[in-house]
Amino acid sequence: MLDPTDVKLLALLQKNAQSTAQDLSEALNLSPSQVGRRRQRLEAEGYIQNYIARLTPEKLGLVVQCFVQVYLNSHGPENAASFARLVAGRAEITSAWTLTGEADYLLRVFCHDLQELNALLHDILLPHPAVGRVHSQIVMAQLKADGPLPV
Numbered sequence: 001m002l003d004p005t006d007v008k009l010l011a012l013l014q015k016n017a018q019s020t021a022q023d024l025s026e027a028l029n030l031s032p033s034q035v036g037r038r039r040q041r042l043e044a045e046g047y048i049q050n051y052i053a054r055l056t057p058e059k060l061g062l063v064v065q066c067f068v069q070v071y072l073n074s075h076g077p078e079n080a081a082s083f084a085r086l087v088a089g090r091a092e093i094t095s096a097w098t099l100t101g102e103a104d105y106l107l108r109v110f111c112h113d114l115q116e117l118n119a120l121l122h123d124i125l126l127p128h129p130a131v132g133r134v135h136s137q138i139v140m141a142q143l144k145a146d147g148p149l150p151v
Helices: 004-015 021-028 032-044 077-088 114-125
Strands: 064-072 093-098 105-111 131-138
Touching (some): 004 021, 004 032, 021 032, 064 077, 064 114, 077 093, 105 114, 114 131
């Protein structure tokens, strides 16, 4: 069970995971050791999965962001597992979701250029035996960055 201080700590860590115990203690009006114990408990209980650095795709030359809807032509567990392995092994696919509705999967993809995206779609995804078709949507602009969870 989270108390209001835990919620505030989680919100602060989502904004800046590199905050020091001293910074957090000042914001929460607790001692650094109390903040450290709370943080460790939240990690141990699975509220905090990990700490990552958010990179700027354009600085890395990843100028094409795309969402790809994947429609399977066959829905057996073996095909789903095979497709999941394919997705897990592709670095340019940064997120993948199974969906309700018409499409079976939604993939978030970052590529260096349109040729790289085309190769992913036509040489990797479409030849997979379970894939019936794909529908891609290239991101023109991102109105809101991936944000923190509403705690």
